[in-house]
Amino acid sequence: MAKMALDLSQNKYSEVSFEEKEKLFEEAKSDGRWEHILNGCYECGICVAACPSARFYDFSPRVIAQAVAREDVDLVYTLMNDSIWDCSQCFSCDRCPRQNSPGQIITVLREVAVRNGLQTAKKALEGYGRIIYKIMSTGSQVSPDMLQPDAFPDWGKHVHEISANLEVWRKALPPETMHTIETGWNVDDKTIIELYLIWHMTGVMDLIEGIDEGLFMILVDVMEERLEEAGYDVAFD
Amino acid sequence: MRVNDDGTVTIGMTDIAQSLAGPVLHAKAKKVGVVRKKGRPIATVESGKWVGPVKCPVSGEIVEVNEKLVSDAHLLNRSPYQEGWVIKMRPSNLDEDIEDLLTGEAAVEAYRAKIENDGVTCTHIEGSDEY
Numbered sequence: 001m002a003k004m005a006l007d008l009s010q011n012k013y014s015e016v017s018f019e020e021k022e023k024l025f026e027e028a029k030s031d032g033r034w035e036h037i038l039n040g041c042y043e044c045g046i047c048v049a050a051c052p053s054a055r056f057y058d059f060s061p062r063v064i065a066q067a068v069a070r071e072d073v074d075l076v077y078t079l080m081n082d083s084i085w086d087c088s089q090c091f092s093c094d095r096c097p098r099q100n101s102p103g104q105i106i107t108v109l110r111e112v113a114v115r116n117g118l119q120t121a122k123k124a125l126e127g128y129g130r131i132i133y134k135i136m137s138t139g140s141q142v143s144p145d146m147l148q149p150d151a152f153p154d155w156g157k158h159v160h161e162i163s164a165n166l167e168v169w170r171k172a173l174p175p176e177t178m179h180t181i182e183t184g185w186n187v188d189d190k191t192i193i194e195l196y197l198i199w200h201m202t203g204v205m206d207l208i209e210g211i212d213e214g215l216f217m218i219l220v221d222v223m224e225e226r227l228e229e230a231g232y233d234v235a236f237d
Numbered sequence: 238m239r240v241n242d243d244g245t246v247t248i249g250m251t252d253i254a255q256s257l258a259g260p261v262l263h264a265k266a267k268k269v270g271v272v273r274k275k276g277r278p279i280a281t282v283e284s285g286k287w288v289g290p291v292k293c294p295v296s297g298e299i300v301e302v303n304e305k306l307v308s309d310a311h312l313l314n315r316s317p318y319q320e321g322w323v324i325k326m327r328p329s330n331l332d333e334d335i336e337d338l339l340t341g342e343a344a345v346e347a348y349r350a351k352i353e354n355d356g357v358t359c360t361h362i363e364g365s366d367e368y
Contacts, residue, residue, distance in 0.1 A: 130288040148285030150259045182263070214289040218281045221267075221290075 006058040012078050021077040024112050028068070028076075031108045037101040041065050047093035047102050059086040061093040061102030068105055076109075084109050085124035117210040129215050132208070136199060137222045139192045140184035144170055193230050196223045205236050238294050238338070245300055246331070248279060248293055249322040250313055253352055256359045258284040261313045264291075264306040266324050272298045273326075275334050280323045282313065291323050295334035301325040314360065 013021070028034065047061040048054050054061065064083065067075045084106045091103040113121040125132075130151075135141050144166050146152075149159050162169060170179050177186040199205055200223070209216040220236040227234045239247045255261065266280040273279055278290030279299060303322050305312055312321035328334065339347050352359065 127286065130283060130286065133283070133288040145262055146285070148260065148262065151285035214278075217278045217292075218288070218290045221278055221281070 006083055008075065008078060013074075013081065016077065018073065021073045024080065024116060025068075025071070025073050025076050027115075028105075028108050028112045031111075033104060033108060037104040037108070038065065038068060039098045039100050041069055041100060042098060044097065047096055047100070050092040050095055052090060052092065053086050053088050057086040059083060061087070061106075064105055064109075065096075065100050065102045068109075080109050080113050081118060081120040084113070085120070114207050114211055122211055125211055129212055132212075133215060133219065134183075136195075136204075136208075136219055138183045139187045139195050143181065143183050145181050189230075193227065193232070196227055197232070197234070199223070200234055200236060240331070240335075241325070244331075245325045245327050246295060246297070247322045247325050248291065250282065250291060250317050251348070252317050252359045253348065253357055255314050255317045255321075256357060258282060258287045258289070260284055261310040264310045264313055264323060266291075266302045266306070267299055269299050269302055272329075279326070282310075293324075293326060294338055295326070295328045296330055297326040297328035299324050300327050 041062065043062065043066075045062060047065070051059070051061050053059045064079055067079055087103060087106045089103055089107065091101065093100075093102045094104075096102075110121070114125075130146065131141070134143055134146070145163075147155065147159060147166070148163050152159055166181050170181060173179065175185075178184075180186055205216065205219070208219065224234065224236060238249075241247060250258070261282055261284050263283040264280055265282075267273070267278075271279075273293050273296065275294060275296045276292055279293045280291040282289060282291055302324050303312075306321065306323065313323075315321065338344075351357075
């Protein structure tokens, strides 16, 4: 399989000031998890050997761990833009004998990228808008109506037939809660209200606003209306 | 957006927007009677790979919702400018709001430029032989 080469030339993001790159790196380092997920690196390569993404992309968890350990601010910025989104967050790299966790380092770097609205983060997350909308508005992650030929061509030719007759297929399932199309199952009212309140209280909606304003708008619309019906006076804006 | 003779405006998606969204699965409009400020969402549109708002370009009150979209959201793809309209709104401040919008030939030219710049291929729709 042809891999897209990762461009690690130091001047790739030369238009961004060193101070800006350093600020983002410091934000990552100030995270409470940081001291638990970065120790030192033997360069043994176990993380790369275990990493499924490394097999299919020009991606290396070891490069990530070493760049942050060396505090190479320019390189970390490049990786934060062009590499961390290739990680599948499976945490196979957690088998590191020094208890480094490149996967969790990437989690922190992704959060910094999202919080700071990096263009590459927006691009990487573009295709997930509908999934985020589904999870955050309904509380159920994957719904039958997501199985569409244009979104999942890799599911084969039968995806056409299945997506055209979803209601029939769903009625074939025995549990009553599963006869749904727009959600994976019937989601309890209490559950969804609690979820909305959690999104509100934890600042998740602020993150969404920075990444996708359209998505933020429609989520706010759904949540405010439902919360108001349930007797909560909550404003997201 | 189209301004109607009775003073209402009809709001929907453009051909370029429906082309980018792909086959539309759900188009959920806000209810009749809802008052919205310019730029706020009046409907949520979901396709296989995208979800986003339809925003109102002017402020006003929703007076009619296209019920056909509830059972057949694909109408938005097949006929965005005619059968697949989303809502009708009674604008509260049309004269002022419309000043920020391009209309007529100027709108067509700006849209043509956007389509060319973004490299979008619009799907063929009824009522338009332009693209």
